[in-house]
Amino acid sequence: MLDVYKRPFDQLHPIICMDESPKQLISETRKPIPASPGRSAKYDYEYKRCGMANIFLACEPLAGKRMIKVTERRTALDWAGFIEEIAAQYEQAEKITLVMDNLNTHKAGSFYEKFPPEKAKALWDRFEFVHTPKHGSWLNIAEIELNVLWGQCLNRRIDDIETVRKEAVAWQDIRNNKNAKVNWQFATADARVKLSRLYPTLNS
Known part of the structure; x- marks a missing residue:
């Protein structure tokens, strides 16, 4: 997977990272x-649960682009619909490399649950899927972007999904307008040092 991140920017073969979070x-x-001079705002520890939302995020690290979709559920149909939207954003691409985890x-x-067989096959063929290793989701750059979204935008109590949608899209637009890219530094050689316990030892 780290070798995928070493590939140069190529509009015909974009590298997209995708992740999702409740x-x-x-x-x-x-x-x-509310806050006042010398005093911070105060919130009661009690709260009311109003359900869940799911946030899909895809980013192209070398181009400084990302796209977000907020859904009510996190089903196979929701995921397939988001992948269709990614494909639509890259109509000119010959093959899209998609980095993601191994969620079921x-x-x-x-x-095939969401689309007719012909469309399902055509959509599947547009992608090269690269999965993060087990317990290695931190290698997905989209997870980094989700953490930024959380810290800058959603790290507070929000009671309705429409507000989450509006704020997430506003954050997406700001990040895209800044052309914010990710300078990935962790390479295969680093992995062999930091994760040496995971590599087999050969006795001479």
Whole structure:
């Protein structure tokens, strides 16, 4: 997978990283006390659960692009629909390399659940799927982008999915307008040093 990140930028063969994360929708049960000079804002520890949302995020690290979709669920159909949207953004690409984890919905069967067989096969063939290793989701650059989204935008109580959608899209547009890229430094040689315990030892 690290060799994939070493590939040069190529519009015909873009490298896309994809990840998803749940977002609990929470409302306040008591009115917060706003900040005042010398005093920070105060929020009561009690809250009310208002359901869940799911955030899909895809990014092209070498181009400084990302796209977000917020859904009510995290089903195979939702994932297949998001992959279709990624493919539509890269109509001119000959092959799209997609880095993602091994979640049980990330499989060919999800396409066949949502689309007719011909379309499912055509969509599947547009991608080269690269999976992060088990317990190695941190190698997915999209996970880094999700952490940035969380820290800059969604790290607070939000009680409705429409607000999550609006704020996530606004964040996406700001990041894209800045052409914010990721300078990935962790290479295969680094992995052999830092993760030496995972490599077999050959006795001479």
